[in-house]
Amino acid sequence: MGNSQATPAAAATKYKWDEIKKHNTKADAWIVVRKNVYNVTKFLGEHPGGPDILIENSGKDASQNHTEANHSQDAVEMMKDFLIGVLDEVQ
Numbered sequence: 001m002g003n004s005q006a007t008p009a010a011a012a013t014k015y016k017w018d019e020i021k022k023h024n025t026k027a028d029a030w031i032v033v034r035k036n037v038y039n040v041t042k043f044l045g046e047h048p049g050g051p052d053i054l055i056e057n058s059g060k061d062a063s064q065n066h067t068e069a070n071h072s073q074d075a076v077e078m079m080k081d082f083l084i085g086v087l088d089e090v091q
Contacts, residue, residue, distance in 0.1 A: 013037075013085030020087070024059030026051070030084070031062040038082040 015030075015037050023030035029041045031054065040058070044051035049069065057065055 014088035015085050016088045021059045024055075026055055029054055029058035031057050031060065031066075032087055033061075033063050033066045033079070035087045035089075036079075036083055037085045037087060038079060039084045040082050043082055 020030055020032060020037060022028075023039070026044065027041065029039070029044060031038050031040055040047075040054050044054055047054055053065070
């Protein structure tokens with residue numbers, strides 16, 4: 001598996017850190033995992049680990065925490081439903 005799981009439509013949408021950092025609340029939570037940007041706002045109540053860990057990582061790069069949590073393949077597949085774009089690393 002490569003670095004990006006982005007669908008073609010989501011891959012076309014690029015977000016800079018200054019935009020991602022704004023989405024860091026319970027009402028509007030985005031996370032970055034392996035350069036993919038996810039809007040997890042609607043998933044907060046469903047997250048098996050509870051909403052707090054997602055809120056704590058919102059507006060940030062959650063790659064390390066996501067890896068350390070040892071998510072199942074099903075969880076990784078589910079993430080595709082929340083994919084909204086990719087990190088635009090050209091600042």
